[in-house]
Amino acid sequence: MGNEDAVFYSRVLTELTLSFHIIYATIGVGVPLMIMIAQWIGIKKNDEHYILLARRWARGFVITVAVGVVTGTALGLQLSLLWPNFMELAGNVIALPLFMETFAFFFEAIFLGIYLYTWDRFENQKKHMLLLIPVAAGASFSAVFITIVNAFMNAPQGFDLVDGQIININPLIAMFNPAMPTKVAHVVVTAYMTSAFILAAIAAFRLLKGSNHIYHKKALYLTMKLGLIFSIATAVIGDFSGKYLAEYQPEKLAAAEWHLETEEGAPLYLFGVLKDGKVKYAIKIPFALSILAHSNLHAEVTGLNQFPADEIPPLYIHYLFDIMVSIGMWMTVLSAVYVFGKWKGWAFVKANWYRGFIVAGGPLTVIAMEAGWWFAEVGRQPWILRGIMRTSEAATTSGQVNLMLVLFAGLYLILGIGSIVVLTRMFRRNPVEKELEDRHAEIGGDLV
Amino acid sequence: MTHELIGISVLWLFLFGYVVVASIDFGAGVFNAYSLLTGRKHILTNIIQRYLSPVWEVTNVFLVFFFVGMVGFFPKTAFYYGTILLVPASIAIILIAIRGSYYAFETYGSRGHKGYTFMYGLSGLFIPASLSIVLTISEGGFVSIVDNQPVLDYWALFTSPLTWSIVVLSLAAVLYISAVFLTWYANKAQDQKATDLLRKYALIWAAPLMISAAGIIVELREHNAEHYARMLNMWWLFGLSFVLFLGTVWLIWRRQKYGLAFGLLAGQFTLAFFAYGISHYPYLLYPYLTLYDSFTNEAMAVALIIAFIAGLCLLIPSLWLLLRLFLFDKDYVRGKS
Ligand code: HDD
Ligand code: HEM
Ligand code: HEM
Numbered sequence: 075m076g077n078e079d080a081v082f083y084s085r086v087l088t089e090l091t092l093s094f095h096i097i098y099a100t101i102g103v104g105v106p107l108m109i110m111i112a113q114w115i116g117i118k119k120n121d122e123h124y125i126l127l128a129r130r131w132a133r134g135f136v137i138t139v140a141v142g143v144v145t146g147t148a149l150g151l152q153l154s155l156l157w158p159n160f161m162e163l164a165g166n167v168i169a170l171p172l173f174m175e176t177f178a179f180f181f182e183a184i185f186l187g188i189y190l191y192t193w194d195r196f197e198n199q200k201k202h203m204l205l206l207i208p209v210a211a212g213a214s215f216s217a218v219f220i221t222i223v224n225a226f227m228n229a230p231q232g233f234d235l236v237d238g239q240i241i242n243i244n245p246l247i248a249m250f251n252p253a254m255p256t257k258v259a260h261v262v263v264t265a266y267m268t269s270a271f272i273l274a275a276i277a278a279f280r281l282l283k284g285s286n287h288i289y290h291k292k293a294l295y296l297t298m299k300l301g302l303i304f305s306i307a308t309a310v311i312g313d314f315s316g317k318y319l320a321e322y323q324p325e326k327l328a329a330a331e332w333h334l335e336t337e338e339g340a341p342l343y344l345f346g347v348l349k350d351g352k353v354k355y356a357i358k359i360p361f362a363l364s365i366l367a368h369s370n371l372h373a374e375v376t377g378l379n380q381f382p383a384d385e386i387p388p389l390y391i392h393y394l395f396d397i398m399v400s401i402g403m404w405m406t407v408l409s410a411v412y413v414f415g416k417w418k419g420w421a422f423v424k425a426n427w428y429r430g431f432i433v434a435g436g437p438l439t440v441i442a443m444e445a446g447w448w449f450a451e452v453g454r455q456p457w458i459l460r461g462i463m464r465t466s467e468a469a470t471t472s473g474q475v476n477l478m479l480v481l482f483a484g485l486y487l488i489l490g491i492g493s494i495v496v497l498t499r500m501f502r503r504n505p506v507e508k509e510l511e512d513r514h515a516e517i518g519g520d521l522v
Numbered sequence: 523m524t525h526e527l528i529g530i531s532v533l534w535l536f537l538f539g540y541v542v543v544a545s546i547d548f549g550a551g552v553f554n555a556y557s558l559l560t561g562r563k564h565i566l567t568n569i570i571q572r573y574l575s576p577v578w579e580v581t582n583v584f585l586v587f588f589f590v591g592m593v594g595f596f597p598k599t600a601f602y603y604g605t606i607l608l609v610p611a612s613i614a615i616i617l618i619a620i621r622g623s624y625y626a627f628e629t630y631g632s633r634g635h636k637g638y639t640f641m642y643g644l645s646g647l648f649i650p651a652s653l654s655i656v657l658t659i660s661e662g663g664f665v666s667i668v669d670n671q672p673v674l675d676y677w678a679l680f681t682s683p684l685t686w687s688i689v690v691l692s693l694a695a696v697l698y699i700s701a702v703f704l705t706w707y708a709n710k711a712q713d714q715k716a717t718d719l720l721r722k723y724a725l726i727w728a729a730p731l732m733i734s735a736a737g738i739i740v741e742l743r744e745h746n747a748e749h750y751a752r753m754l755n756m757w758w759l760f761g762l763s764f765v766l767f768l769g770t771v772w773l774i775w776r777r778q779k780y781g782l783a784f785g786l787l788a789g790q791f792t793l794a795f796f797a798y799g800i801s802h803y804p805y806l807l808y809p810y811l812t813l814y815d816s817f818t819n820e821a822m823a824v825a826l827i828i829a830f831i832a833g834l835c836l837l838i839p840s841l842w843l844l845l846r847l848f849l850f851d852k853d854y855v856r857g858k859s
Contacts, residue, residue: 155608
């Protein structure tokens with residue numbers, strides 16, 4: 075296998091592992107917060123339904139965490155195995171957040187273990203809920219730290235490169251790079267948003283399947299409210315991300331928007347096709363790109379013509395960006411109408427077709443999240459460390475990457491199918507109605 | 523102490539933590555599978571699940587901590603070991619992944635598959651075997667530098683008696699550590715049958731442990747004379763470790779003070795592990811890579827050490843809480859809550 079092959083397969087394997095891990099990781103970041111909110115409401119309102127909601131979510135969560143943990147372990151090792159040259163350089167400058175991440179994991183893992191096995195061990199339910207704080211904090215902080223590493227790859231700083239030697243290293247400056255604030259905020263908030271809509275989709279699915287239990291209705295209303303809040307936050311921070319790109323990675327923004335020539339008062343194109351250097355069949359929103367990039371109708375936006383041809387990322391990222399933004403907007407509207415409609419007592423938000431949309435919203439949000447990552451990562455190409463190291467220089471020289479790719483693809487297939495089968499079986503065998511009855515029998519029926 | 527030494531000591535300590543905690547885990551899986559094979563499943567299953575369920579994720583983090591910290595403190599290892607280890611480490615990861623996730627699927631999801639119990643047990647043997655290869659490689663002699671790239675000679679590696687002695691040692695250690703710990707745990711749980719069975723396993727695995735350890739020292743004389751000489755200089759540490767080993771076996775044999783027996787075992791492995799580590803000094807990969815020429819810059823080193831101390835302040839109380847709730851809580855151990 076030549077070195078070009080090694081680079082190619084290393085890329086594919088990295089893409090595969092990351093795309094798979096991120097699904098479970100996102101759930102891992104968002105769901106503990108949702109469990110905490112549900113349990114808190116349950117305690118405050120003394121409502122058994124919310125407590126049970128927290129319980130059932132937590133049970134499913136264990137399965138997704140397990141897959142998140144093992145794929146994350148694979149990812150952590152793979153970074154060194156597939157990109158040894160990059161990690162040697164990165165290790166010198168950005169190892170600090172990577173190292174801090176392991177403490178966040180430790181913290182999360184320990185308290186998750188305690189939380190799961192102590193449901194009925196505390197007299198005071200509140201104490202048990204408090205155990206979730208370190209779980210949720212640990213999960214969110216692991217996202218924060220790893221995203222800082224990724225931000226550094228987009229906007230490296232905190233060192234000087236002199237004759238191929240790195241000197242004057244400052245780990246803190248490397249961490250607090252310009253990409254960090256928007257990137258971290260967007261990633262964390264989208265994780266909450268994705269988790270809320272996945273949980274909403276499950277509740278809507280149960281209702282669609284004919285259950286009329288108040289439990290599912292409460293779950294749906296709660297998660298849609300949370301989803302609305304987080305999708306608005308996502309859009310706002312996404313807008314800031316666009317402004318960050320305009321300033322620090324203009325080639326990524328220009329490629330995403332098919333903004334070919336530098337111009338003032340730039341329009342935004344949605345979808346369409348690129349033919350002979352012209353954008354066709356696109357939805358054109360006048361001035362919108364200038365607003366996204368600089369909050370100003372007439373501001374000048376740098377176009378692709380300003381960059382050398384070998385430093386322009388693949389132009390298909392345009393579609394990835396559009397997919398992400400369209401889904402983001404759609405979910406904001408869908409949840410806003412639902413919440414408003416519930417408040418006003420509109421009947422159609424309870425109709426089956428509307429619930430059908432909510433069910434579809436779960437997978438859609440996951441697609442938005444994947445599209446966002448692909449956009450951000452492919453949009454950084456050809457660089458692995460923007461402006462400093464090319465992806466092609468970073469890869470391993472080992473000849474067996476293609477074989478490893480096959481093995482890992484098999485692994486993810488097994489894990490993916492396994493986790494889905496186990497989750498559906500777990501909840502089908504133990505429906506809410508039955509569990510509520512069991513609990514009443516246990517407690518004596520004086521609750522609710 | 524230089525920063526290099528602080529760094530490697532911290533990592534070695536966490537690797538040691540992983541070795542002990544993971545050994546208990548791996549060994550338990552093996553015993554469980556074995557007892558299913560011989561029709562004694564119910565004796566062990568409860569004990570093993572009570573202990574393992576709350577801690578498996580924590581075990582995994584010890585490993586993650588080690589390799590992330592390694593790249594942080596010694597970035598050049600990413601280049602050398604990253605290039606060489608693609609195949610063995612990938613295989614280990616895949617095994618760990620299947621083991622970890624199926625553990626969760628089985629424990630929290632659905633129960634039952636026999637085939638699964640065997641796979642689970644087998645993976646507990648293959649994972650330590652494949653991880654221990656890294657130690658073998660670090661002794662040198664299997665890696666050469668071609669066009670500025672390190673290349674691993676698999677043929678030499680797999681035909682070397684040193685490789686296989688280290689594999690055998692890792693397996694014996696896994697089973698021995700696990701059996702001693704679980705004997706203590708079963709005894710605390712007042713499960714007489716399980717205690718007797720595990721005690722027997724502990725005694726059985728004591729001898730292979732010592733034989734393979736002695737074997738490695740002999741192999742090393744041929745393989746890496748420098749390392750061998752440094753080990754001889756520290757004979758007293760190894761000797762002390764051996765005395766502690768005898769203490770453990772004695773207590774287990776006499777059915778006395780299983781807790782103390784495990785304490786002595788911890789002492790035995792700490793001494794041997796650190797004596798081995800110190801004698802390995804200063805090489806990370808003999809003879810290409812030492813602590814000193816692979817070390818990160820001063821600024822990063824200081825930052826990592828500060829982060830480490832801050833992290834420990836969070837970690838130690840949490841670990842203590844975990845142990846108190848699940849290991850030292852009488853009701854939990856006995857299955858009353
Ligand atoms: C549920 C998922 C989701 C949704 C609905 C959105 N995003 Fe997003 N977006 C992400 C999930 C995501 C992400 C997966 O979290 C990314 C990938 C890398 C990153 O930093 O965040 C991302 C990256 C990302 C970037 C690139 C940042 C960079 O490369 O540094 C921009 C400019 C936006 N987003 C903008 C938006 C806008 C204007 C949205 C309008 C609603 C939007 N995103 C919705
Ligand atoms: C978890 C969400 C992430 C996803 C889904 C993701 C996805 C991707 C994709 C699709 C590429 C391929 C670009 C191309 O080859 O054209 C890529 C590149 C890369 N990403 Fe990310 N990324 C994520 C986060 C990260 C983070 C946090 C890091 C670093 C700590 C990272 C490290 C890399 C590396 C080393 C490459 C270069 C290899 C390559 O080009 O495939 N990624 N990533
Ligand atoms: C190159 C990128 C990444 C690497 C190297 C990586 C590494 C890891 C590792 C080693 C673990 C297992 C930790 C354990 O043993 O408990 C893990 C789990 C996890 N990762 Fe990643 N990760 C990456 C990307 C991400 C991203 C982008 C996010 C968040 C958006 C994320 C969030 C998580 C979370 C929350 C967990 C805990 C498991 C769970 O709760 O599901 N990771 N990751």
